[in-house]
Amino acid sequence: LLRETMDRAEERLVSMCEERARMLQEQFGVTVNHVHALAILISTFHFEKFPSAIDQDTFAKYTARTSFERPLLNGVAYAQRIFHHEREMFENQQGWIMKTMKRQAAPPQDEYAPVIFSQDTVSYLARIDMMSGEEDRENILRARATGKAVLTNPFRLLGSNHLGVVLTFAVYRPGLAADASVEERVEATAGYLGGAFDVESLVENLLSKLAGNQDIVVNVYDVTNASEPMAMYGPQSPDGKVSLFHVSTLDFGDPFRAHEMRCRYRQKP
Numbered sequence: 022l023l024r025e026t027m028d029r030a031e032e033r034l035v036s037m038c039e040e041r042a043r044m045l046q047e048q049f050g051v052t053v054n055h056v057h058a059l060a061i062l063i064s065t066f067h068f069e070k071f072p073s074a075i076d077q078d079t080f081a082k083y084t085a086r087t088s089f090e091r092p093l094l095n096g097v098a099y100a101q102r103i104f105h106h107e108r109e110m111f112e113n114q115q116g117w118i119m120k121t122m123k124r125q126a127a128p129p130q131d132e133y134a135p136v137i138f139s140q141d142t143v144s145y146l147a148r149i150d151m152m153s154g155e156e157d158r159e160n161i162l163r164a165r166a167t168g169k170a171v172l173t174n175p176f177r178l179l180g181s182n183h184l185g186v187v188l189t190f191a192v193y194r195p196g197l198a199a200d201a202s203v204e205e206r207v208e209a210t211a212g213y214l215g216g217a218f219d220v221e222s223l224v225e226n227l228l229s230k231l232a233g234n235q236d237i238v239v240n241v242y243d244v245t246n247a248s249e250p251m252a253m254y255g256p257q258s259p260d261g262k263v264s265l266f267h268v269s270t271l272d273f274g275d276p277f278r279a280h281e282m283r284c285r286y287r288q289k290p
């Protein structure tokens with residue numbers, strides 16, 4: 022009888038965990054696809070039209086109206102690639118000076134990625150050189166070399182200080198071949214479009230709507246380095262051994278990274 026109860030408890034845990042993992046992965050996927058489409062929108066209306074058909078106002082309006090397409094992002098922003106020799110002219114044209122993530126004047130670098138367009142929900146990103154933040158910088162370099170969606174490590178986001186990950190797509194100047202080399206991609210890079218998955222609050226919100234939510238504890242980890250999982254969501258795991266748990270793998274669309282969801286019962290079933 023005990024055996025049967027345990028089997029049923031395990032079955033229920035597996036199905037609740039898989040349901041949550043599939044739902045999170047699905048929402049991640051649609052969000053990534055829509056940011057990809059926004060990157061193409063920028064290259065079409067900002068770089069293939071002279072003069073550009075996008076300014077801060079149109080970007081803010083369009084991204085606010087389409088935010089339902091990106092349910093797990095707290096907002097999106099576009100950072101322009103600027104070389105050091107262009108900096109003075111760029112700052113004069115914009116009428117402002119770029120700053121670092123720590124809100125200081127940006128020191129001289131070979132190149133920069135100041136945010137020129139931002140959704141109102143992340144207006145604190147405006148004028149920040151995104152290359153001044155370690156995680157964002159790594160994302161930018163990998164995004165432009167690959168042409169694919171890339172994700173950072175989990176880290177504390179600007180603005181909310183919530184745990185989350187940043188998504189970045191490179192925006193290329195027109196005419197880049199689909200089979201371009203890494204060098205050609207880097208050369209053709211015009212800027213970067215991305216945003217932050219506020220995992221701490223938006224995943225909480227997603228899970229809270231599901232039946233049985235009070236019964237289980239859900240954790241999400243970045244397990245890119247299998248021996249050193251990085252917490253991405255959920256309470257700290259107890260030190261003691263949990264006899265009944267389930268691991269569901271997650272595919273967030275960045276082949277360089279691996280993620281998983283681990284579920285257990287809040288109390289012994």
Ligand code: WA2
Pocket residue numbers: 097098099100136143146151154157160161177178179180187188189190213214215216217
């Ligand atoms: N977006 C929101 N919050 C953040 C953040 C970010 N990056 N970095 C730290 N906190 C404009 O890669 C280009 C967005 C980065 C894109």
